[in-house]
Amino acid sequence: MRLLILCLFLANASTLFSQTVANRKVLSGEEVEQLWKDQQELGDLYKRTAASRFVIVGISSKTELIDERGAQQGRIDDNVAGALYTVEVEDTICKQEDFPLETRPNPNSVAQVVHLFVPIRPPVEGIQRKESLSQGGRYLLFLTLPDQEQQNTWKKRFTLDPNGMYYRGEEFARGVIPLTKPTDKDPAPKQPAVLDKVVQLCQAVGKRDRSEKITALNLLATSPDPILKKEALEALRAVQLSPE
Amino acid sequence: MQEQNIIPTDAKWASVIISAPVKPDEFMAVAASYDKTLRYGAQTPFNDQLESHWEGGKWEVDATHDSIITAGNGGDKPAQAQVTLFFNGGTGKYQIEQTLAPDQQLWLDLGRLIRDRVPDKNGNTLPSDLTSGTYQFRDLTQSPGSSLFEGKVITDKTYGHAAYGCMICCGHGSGFMWIDPLGVGAGYQQTQTVGAIDNCDGNPYTYGWEYPNWWTGNTSIATASTQQINGIAAGATGDFANGRINTGDGMTYVQQCPMDNDSPQGDTNVDDFTLSGTASTFDGFQGNFTIAVTGGTATNYAWSATAPPGAGNNPSVTFNQPHNASTTTDAHWFALPNVACGASASSTYTITAAVSFNDLTSPISKSTQYTVKLPPDGGAVFDGDADVAGAPSMAPDGSGTWRVTSIGTLHRVVPTNKNILLPPSSQFYNKIDQHEQVHLNQWIQGPGHLNGDLFLPNTYMGYIVDLTGTSFEDLTNKIANAKAQFRSDQLALALGRTQQAEQEAYAVSDQIAPFYAYQNNCNSI
Numbered sequence: 029m030r031l032l033i034l035c036l037f038l039a040n041a042s043t044l045f046s047q048t049v050a051n052r053k054v055l056s057g058e059e060v061e062q063l064w065k066d067q068q069e070l071g072d073l074y075k076r077t078a079a080s081r082f083v084i085v086g087i088s089s090k091t092e093l094i095d096e097r098g099a100q101q102g103r104i105d106d107n108v109a110g111a112l113y114t115v116e117v118e119d120t121i122c123k124q125e126d127f128p129l130e131t132r133p134n135p136n137s138v139a140q141v142v143h144l145f146v147p148i149r150p151p152v153e154g155i156q157r158k159e160s161l162s163q164g165g166r167y168l169l170f171l172t173l174p175d176q177e178q179q180n181t182w183k184k185r186f187t188l189d190p191n192g193m194y195y196r197g198e199e200f201a202r203g204v205i206p207l208t209k210p211t212d213k214d215p216a217p218k219q220p221a222v223l224d225k226v227v228q229l230c231q232a233v234g235k236r237d238r239s240e241k242i243t244a245l246n247l248l249a250t251s252p253d254p255i256l257k258k259e260a261l262e263a264l265r266a267v268q269l270s271p272e
Numbered sequence: 273m274q275e276q277n278i279i280p281t282d283a284k285w286a287s288v289i290i291s292a293p294v295k296p297d298e299f300m301a302v303a304a305s306y307d308k309t310l311r312y313g314a315q316t317p318f319n320d321q322l323e324s325h326w327e328g329g330k331w332e333v334d335a336t337h338d339s340i341i342t343a344g345n346g347g348d349k350p351a352q353a354q355v356t357l358f359f360n361g362g363t364g365k366y367q368i369e370q371t372l373a374p375d376q377q378l379w380l381d382l383g384r385l386i387r388d389r390v391p392d393k394n395g396n397t398l399p400s401d402l403t404s405g406t407y408q409f410r411d412l413t414q415s416p417g418s419s420l421f422e423g424k425v426i427t428d429k430t431y432g433h434a435a436y437g438c439m440i441c442c443g444h445g446s447g448f449m450w451i452d453p454l455g456v457g458a459g460y461q462q463t464q465t466v467g468a469i470d471n472c473d474g475n476p477y478t479y480g481w482e483y484p485n486w487w488t489g490n491t492s493i494a495t496a497s498t499q500q501i502n503g504i505a506a507g508a509t510g511d512f513a514n515g516r517i518n519t520g521d522g523m524t525y526v527q528q529c530p531m532d533n534d535s536p537q538g539d540t541n542v543d544d545f546t547l548s549g550t551a552s553t554f555d556g557f558q559g560n561f562t563i564a565v566t567g568g569t570a571t572n573y574a575w576s577a578t579a580p581p582g583a584g585n586n587p588s589v590t591f592n593q594p595h596n597a598s599t600t601t602d603a604h605w606f607a608l609p610n611v612a613c614g615a616s617a618s619s620t621y622t623i624t625a626a627v628s629f630n631d632l633t634s635p636i637s638k639s640t641q642y643t644v645k646l647p648p649d650g651g652a653v654f655d656g657d658a659d660v661a662g663a664p665s666m667a668p669d670g671s672g673t674w675r676v677t678s679i680g681t682l683h684r685v686v687p688t689n690k691n692i693l694l695p696p697s698s699q700f701y702n703k704i705d706q707h708e709q710v711h712l713n714q715w716i717q718g719p720g721h722l723n724g725d726l727f728l729p730n731t732y733m734g735y736i737v738d739l740t741g742t743s744f745e746d747l748t749n750k751i752a753n754a755k756a757q758f759r760s761d762q763l764a765l766a767l768g769r770t771q772q773a774e775q776e777a778y779a780v781s782d783q784i785a786p787f788y789a790y791q792n793n794c795n796s797i
Contacts, residue, residue: 053667055744057680060663064748093693095648104707104781104790106774108652111691151656151763155752158656 068202069222073229074259078266080170080198083122083226084142085207088161090114094145095187109186110147112194113161115169117142122230127266142171145182145194159197159204168223170203171195229259242267287344287375322346323518323529324411324482325442326422327472331357333383334403336429343409344377347419352412353378357398359405366392369412413481441529442472443520447513449538450478454511455568455631456494456503458544464501466513466536471520483515483534494540506544506567512537543568543629543636550601552618552643556698559589559601559642563625572628573597574635577621577642584610585788589621589642603644604699605789612787613794617646646789650704651692653711655766658723659685659759660732666747673740674747682729686715699786707781707790714773722773726762 055063077083092112099107117140146159161167173195174182183190197203208217228251232244245267248260273279279286290301306312331339345351350371355378357366366385370378382398384390389397411420447466456462465480486496493507501511513536520529549561563573575594579587587606593599601623607615620643626635662681668674690708694701714722735754741747778792 054677055666057663057665057678057682060666060748061681063744064663067748091691093647093649093652093691099648103648103794104650104704104777105652105711106770107649111654148654148656151767152756152760155756157659157759160654160657 069205069220070225070255073222073225073255074262074266076170076198076203077122077226077229077233078124078127079172080122080203081124081173081195082120082139082142082169082171083230084115084117084169084171085119085121085223086115086117086142086167086169088113088163088165088167089116091161091163097185097187108148110145111160112188113144113146113159115142115144115161115167116140118166121168121227122234126230126234142169143192143194144169144171144196145186145188146196147182147186153200156200156202159201161204166207166209168205168207168220168226170198170205172198172203225253225256225259228256229263232260233263238267287346287377289346321441321529322419322421323441323443323520324420324479325444325470325472326409326420327440327442328407328409328422328424329440330404330406331382331424332404332426333386337426338381338383338429339424339426341380341382341407342377342423343372344421344423345372345374345419346421348374349419350374350413351419353420354410354412355380356408356410357382357405358407359398359402362406364399364402364405366396366398367394369393440472441518441520442470443518443529444468444470444477444479445519447479447483447515447517447534447536449511449513449536450480452538453631454501454538454540455629456501456540456542457629457632457636458503458505458542458567460503460636462501462503463499464496464511464513464538465499466515468517479517480513482517483513483536485514487512488540493542501540503542503544506542508539508541510537511540541568541631543570543627543632545570545625545627545636545638547623547625547638547640549623549640550642551640552645553603554645554647554694554698555603555605555700556695557603559603560598561591561601561623561625561640561642562598563627565597565627568629568631570597570627571630572635574626574628575599576624576626577601578624579606579619579621580608582610583608583619584615585786587619587621589623601642602697605644605646607788612791613789615788617648617789619644646700647693650694650700650790651690651708653687653690653708655687655723655763657685657687657689658715658727658762658766660727660729660755661685662729664733664736664751666744668744673742674744675740676733676736676747676751679729679733682732684717684727684729686717686723686727687712700790703781703784703786703790706784707777710777710780711773714776722769722776723766726766731762732758 090113092114093108094110094112095107096109144159144161173193179194182188182194183192188194205220205222207219207223210217228248232248233241235241235244242264245260245264249257249264251257251260274281274283288303292299328341331341333339341355343353343355345353350373352369353372354367354369358364359366368378368380372378386398386400386402389400391397409420409422413419445468447468450465450467451462454462454464465478466483467476468479469475470477480499484498486498486500488494488496488501489510489512490507492505493509494504494511495502496511515534516531517534518529519532544567545563545565547561547563550559553559561575573595575591577589584607585605588604590602591599592601606619608619609615620641622639623642624637624639626637628635660682662683664676664680664682665678666674667677690705690712692701692704692708694704716724717728718724732755735758736751739747739750739754741750775792781790782792
């Protein structure tokens, strides 16, 4: 019974929290942990997607340590300023220009490789942990592109490529969702539920024609999946509010 | 003329040049010399032939005969004249060399050479009982144009007879390029000369000095200077020379070695290759170098590397395929200057590829620079990986206010990953690995470990235990904010311990070789 109730929390947490816990007396640590995990992955899906420059699936192919420029040499680990992750893009699920509030064409919409730079300092950014990717790991990534001023500051201070473009995870670690890698034995492993939902949402939002987009979102809004339904309705509102 | 002081009175000999505006064979000059009584005299025709190789007939020396041999320089440059006397059926050889200025001559009285036991240039003397032999003149100067003329007189005391002996002007056939085809490396030079068959002995000799003009068919492939071909770029072309040579038939005593124009030609192949490879990498990684042959046929490849003088820490480059056109290498940083602290972080080797070609006697080489670097940092353990994970138990009280009720699944998470920039094959890997292991150990919970008191769930509980929320969601948001504060406070504590953390780590890694660069007392490398 408890497991059944927990499955319901796969929906947007802000909605489900109130629905699910209303009649509960005590939530154990395990239950709270699961709720938080679901909220972390599935909550605010439209908002997080719209805030991302890209939503991609990719493999983390390389991890490098980045130093301060002109750092004192000959120290084993005193100069490290951050980690640079190279991600080979398998699939671009969403592009920011698909969203109604984003009108700029994205010059990197066909990027094959993206770089995430995660500075060590400040040690804490917001309520989320910093992004961390394991080399060889497969991820669903919500990527934001820090503004030009931030990019320039990084390139000036750290040993980053002056011509590079460096992303962060949307809400830091929240934007980095580990996926299961296909194997010969299991070529289509079960993936976190967020993957399928964000794919469906982005397919609807990504329609180029406005009327097609509205039709697709309306269809998604009839989904029995409460999360998809809620996110589709939110997307519809944004489309309808945007100028034609 | 001597009596009139036109010629010095003490002059014993002279070279006489007579010219006249006549056709060949229309004018004959004869030199005659008589004693005061005009009873005894000798005559000899003027020689109108200059040659670099003369073959003479029999000379005689005995009680009634003597032979006098002369050779003169009829050219306008000094000539290195070599006279060889052959005797005992050609088994004996006596050689004299003398540099002759223009118009100068050498004079050999063979009777005197025998009687006075005059040694030749090799210290040999003529046998005292020697009575006859043959002789040869050669010009060893090797400059364009022949310059030697000759003369011989045999005197016979029996009847007071003096006989002039003509030599054979040997001459030689048309020239051919001595090395054909000629191989030369791009950027290299190869000596070339012209060969020709000597018309006296039928053997080939080199006569390149008689050809002042040299060129090639394509100067973007090869250029030519006197007796030298210079490789410019890979490809094939021709090499050419031109000169005027004596072409006598080697048989006629009548001196007929006319100067003829001659232009031998041959083929030139310029061999070349390009060398490419890794310009820079970090210690422990790999280099790749490749030879691409652009001209010629390679027969062998050889790789070598050198480090600057004074380099320490055992500089070396290992070529994994030492005789292949492509090879991988290791990457071993060396110390220059050879000091623990203060050596450059970049060490640059010179990589040399030597390629042998089927038409070259020695390989041609090219070099490139190969820099092996050390990164400013060797590795890192991210303290930010530390956390308290899981969740507390939560419940609403009787008034509906949500509270934290117990520690739930909260548990400590510590860094477990050593991020090491250099690969395991790096000479510094173990040093850095052990350094970072100390940092990991510092996070083991409990006393004796520098950060063993950080990120404890109970400490975190102190941040959240008194929080309340109007709903589960409200309390969750407050806990999230408290978590951020907790993490910030704990990491600040860890940061404040950095100096001690490094001292502990360097105390271990400083004892591990190589004792360069990443030592605690190194302020800079």
